[in-house]
């Protein structure tokens with residue numbers, strides 16, 4: 001099963017992708033997490049993206065797409081995967097379409113959480129890019145660049161919406177139900 005989790009920053013996609021991935025036996029692929037690993041490891045890629053991430057901007061599409069393409073080619077992703085945080089822009093949607101070809105996405109899960117709850121969650125998790133200013137910038141960019149993609153996947157008939165407010169276990173049940181598992 002090829003799944004995509006989409007929603008505003010702090011909506012709980014990462015937490016749920018890890019849990020649902022384990023349940024379904026497919027890897028959780030988070031571009032944000034991959035970038036954080038590169039930054040922590042001080043790789044060339046990490047050095048290129050560090051400042052962008054600290055400001056809450058999007059990493060350029062060519063860098064992001066190349067990294068994701070390599071990850072999808074790994075054998076553990078052959079039976080399926082959960083994408084978390086990719087695609088975030090139209091060019092990334094087109095790149096993903098090309099990468100998956102006939103073997104497209106089965107479902108796109110939209111996490112709905114209202115803004116106040118999101119800010120509270122993010123301020124309490126203590127990640128390096130979770131300062132108030134960065135959070136505000138990430139929201140703005142999400143609304144401008146990523147929210148329109150939700151409509152695109154809706155038009156394709158792939159979209160299911162999950163209420164992201166509630167306990168972790170409760171939300172996992174909702175997601176599993178939404179993807180038909």
Ligand code: ADP
Nearest residue numbers: 009010031032033053057058059064085086088
């Ligand atoms: P969140 O969902 O809280 O925004 P992520 O871990 O998904 O956190 O992403 C953290 C940061 O990594 C983003 O703010 C951005 O700088 C970078 N990033 C992650 N995925 C992408 C992507 N698909 N395109 C561009 N930048 C990305």
